[in-house]
Amino acid sequence: xxxxxxxxxxxxxxxxxxxxxxxxxxxxxxxxLIITDRAWCIDEIVERLQISKSNVSTSLKELRSWNVTRKIxxxxxxxxxxxxxPNAWEMLFNIMRxxxxxxxxxxxxxxAATYARAQxxxxxxxxxxxxxxxxxxxxxxxxxxxxxxxxxxxxGMIEFITGKK
Amino acid sequence: xxxxxxxxxxxxxxxxxxxxxxxxxxxxxxxxLIITDRAWCIDEIVERLQISKSNVSTSLKELRSWNVTRKIxxxxxxxxxxxxxPNAWEMLFNIMRxxxxxxxxxxxxxxAATYARAQxxxxxxxxxxxxxxxxxxxxxxxxxxxxxxxxxxxxGMIEFITGKK
DNA sequence: CCTTTTGTTCTGTATATTCTGAACAAAAGG
DNA sequence: CCTTTTGTTCAGAATATACAGAACAAAAGG
Numbered sequence: 376x377x378x379x380x381x382x383x384x385x386x387x388x389x390x391x392x393x394x395x396x397x398x399x400x401x402x403x404x405x406x407x408l409i410i411t412d413r414a415w416c417i418d419e420i421v422e423r424l425q426i427s428k429s430n431v432s433t434s435l436k437e438l439r440s441w442n443v444t445r446k447i448x449x450x451x452x453x454x455x456x457x458x459x460x461p462n463a464w465e466m467l468f469n470i471m472r473x474x475x476x477x478x479x480x481x482x483x484x485x486x487a488a489t490y491a492r493a494q495x496x497x498x499x500x501x502x503x504x505x506x507x508x509x510x511x512x513x514x515x516x517x518x519x520x521x522x523x524x525x526x527x528x529x530x531g532m533i534e535f536i537t538g539k540k
Numbered sequence: 541x542x543x544x545x546x547x548x549x550x551x552x553x554x555x556x557x558x559x560x561x562x563x564x565x566x567x568x569x570x571x572x573l574i575i576t577d578r579a580w581c582i583d584e585i586v587e588r589l590q591i592s593k594s595n596v597s598t599s600l601k602e603l604r605s606w607n608v609t610r611k612i613x614x615x616x617x618x619x620x621x622x623x624x625x626p627n628a629w630e631m632l633f634n635i636m637r638x639x640x641x642x643x644x645x646x647x648x649x650x651x652a653a654t655y656a657r658a659q660x661x662x663x664x665x666x667x668x669x670x671x672x673x674x675x676x677x678x679x680x681x682x683x684x685x686x687x688x689x690x691x692x693x694x695x696g697m698i699e700f701i702t703g704k705k
Numbered sequence: 706c707c708t709t710t711t712g713t714t715c716t717g718t719a720t721a722t723t724c725t726g727a728a729c730a731a732a733a734g735g
Numbered sequence: 736c737c738t739t740t741t742g743t744t745c746a747g748a749a750t751a752t753a754c755a756g757a758a759c760a761a762a763a764g765g
Binding site (some may be wrong): 376377384386394395396410461463467479481486489492499508510514518532 | 653
């Protein structure tokens with residue numbers, strides 16, 4: 376087993392998580408599940424990453440809420456084992472769907488509300504900028520809806536744009 | 541002046557910042573510069589947002605590092621005033637360029653390095669997943685380079701995809 | 706020169722978050 | 736039933752982040 380190489384990937388994935396606002400333990404566990412070629416139970420993760428069982432338990436719960444990890448059961452073993460979504464694009468899609476819903480949609484609603492009220496009373500407000508901002512968010516909303524509707528569609532889109540055969 | 545409406549937008553923008561890993565004060569100041577129709581000096585921001593001068597100073601420095609805010613000088617006034625990039629798309633582009641450079645590129649480098657080493661010694665490593673991950677990141681890199689090269693090109697792309705006339 | 710204005714940097718405090726160990730719950734085995 | 740295994744939840748400790756106020760720097764005005 377190439378432990379050092381695994382560590383290197385886990386570290387990279389952890390850095391990625393930090394950059395995108397994901398908890399370090401959560402990202403590291405995810406990295407471990409991605410890079411290794413097997414299912415892990417909680418105690419094994421505790422041992423491998425040297426973090427507490429409670430931390431592993433809650434982190435795995437969060438990973439499941441993002442639909443990137445799931446439980447499996449081994450025959451004749453009471454323990455729960457965990458694996459990650461094996462398809463990289465599907466994984467990304469699941470994360471993007473969740474993030475859009477949790478983080479983008481409320482912002483769009485908020486900006487649209489401000490924009491609507493600014494029509495009535497615009498004193499001191501840069502209405503043109505607000506409108507631009509709203510239009511931009513609307514465009515992203517439309518784009519995201521299309522892209523996230525089907526994996527095939529998004530990949531088609533991207534290949535078309537980047538001109539890859 | 542519709543102070544409440546301005547507050548509402550600043551709050552929305554702050555929430556957006558939090559969701560994307562931006563410091564709350566930084567995001568609120570940015571929100572203030574976006575929504576209001578004028579240039580602000582440090583003391584005015586201190587007064588309006590009720591945060592300390594040191595906080596405003598460092599936050600503005602960060603906003604400048606993202607190329608979304610710049611200093612201007614008023615005739616016959618020693619104070620520095622601050623305005624935000626007036627074009628919403630240009631603002632987004634500047635942020636994306638910086639984030640790609642600071643946060644995405646190192647990840648791509650890291651994963652590519654792991655991938656290269658995994659060719660030699662792949663014991664216990666899910667090489668197929670690593671390859672998928674690397675390919676996905678490469679695709680994004682290509683896509684981002686194209687999109688960020690010119691504002692017109694990206695807007696064209698988006699309009700083409702979303703089918704907007 | 707000395708004072709005033711303006712902005713930045715530094716240091717300690719307050720706040721938020723992350724993480725651990727312990728307590729707890731649930732269920733299987735004997 | 737009682738014990739063991741397994742996983743979750745909770746309370747507090749440890750850590751990291753954000754922030755304010757003070758000290759400092761730079762430059763203009765007199």
